[in-house]
Amino acid sequence: MGRTVLVPLPDRDFDPTEAAVPWRLLTRAGHRVVFATEAGARPACDPRLLQGVVFGKLGAEREPKAFYRELEAAIEFQRPVTWASLDPAAYDALLLPGGHAPGMRQYLGREVLQGKVAAFWELGRPVAAICHGVLVLARSRDPATGRSVLAQSRTTCLPGYMERLSYCATFWKLGRYYRTYPAYVEEEVRAALDDPARQFLRGPLNLGRPATADDDRLAFVVEDGRYVSARWPGDAYLFARKLLERL
Numbered sequence: 001m002g003r004t005v006l007v008p009l010p011d012r013d014f015d016p017t018e019a020a021v022p023w024r025l026l027t028r029a030g031h032r033v034v035f036a037t038e039a040g041a042r043p044a045c046d047p048r049l050l051q052g053v054v055f056g057k058l059g060a061e062r063e064p065k066a067f068y069r070e071l072e073a074a075i076e077f078q079r080p081v082t083w084a085s086l087d088p089a090a091y092d093a094l095l096l097p098g099g100h101a102p103g104m105r106q107y108l109g110r111e112v113l114q115g116k117v118a119a120f121w122e123l124g125r126p127v128a129a130i131c132h133g134v135l136v137l138a139r140s141r142d143p144a145t146g147r148s149v150l151a152q153s154r155t156t157c158l159p160g161y162m163e164r165l166s167y168c169a170t171f172w173k174l175g176r177y178y179r180t181y182p183a184y185v186e187e188e189v190r191a192a193l194d195d196p197a198r199q200f201l202r203g204p205l206n207l208g209r210p211a212t213a214d215d216d217r218l219a220f221v222v223e224d225g226r227y228v229s230a231r232w233p234g235d236a237y238l239f240a241r242k243l244l245e246r247l
Helices: 016-028 062-073 104-109 111-121 133-139 160-174 185-191 233-246
Strands: 004-008 012-014 032-037 093-096 127-130 221-224 227-230
Touching (some): 004 016, 093 111, 093 133, 093 233, 127 133, 127 233, 133 185, 160 185, 221 233
Parallel strands (some): 004 093, 093 127, 127 227
């Protein structure tokens, strides 16, 4: 029997690979995906990642781009529900994609979404977050303690060295396009953890080579019970499969 997976998104600028690869693998396996945006607007990914960020490079790979084009035609993507209307108990799993362009701040910073995420976390059901998506969890607070819901979890996220390299390679043309906030994602995620030296896992060094649908050797995910996290779009296939195992 298929499960129902909730995927919140901003109105624009999310990473197409981190949304479309899990969507494609989940729906192929017979699960239902529900998308949610702040006011129910049809979302759109960061267009630079479809075109290539600089000189046609640093964008999504061919197959994830094809999956995104299929996603654009899906009725569940064209008609998202609103964050405020969400009943966390109605979903079997939560998936939080990432992205770094300015439009992501809507999704990363809204308390209404953080409240829904915290409520879902308390249910003990599967949660998967990748790249900047881990920031949503880091910023979501347990209402009983005021601490991050991630405080006691093992996790990864976009490593600081990856964020720094992308910024340094493109600032001459795009300014702070790769710096969503003054603090690096890794810095904020580590600050949310009780024992970052033990709980945060950066993974092996990767200078931009993605894993593929058929080869996970370059992929890295962290599994902590029902929670799965990953670093960047290059981990998306393994990340999605680990969520599928939990369904």
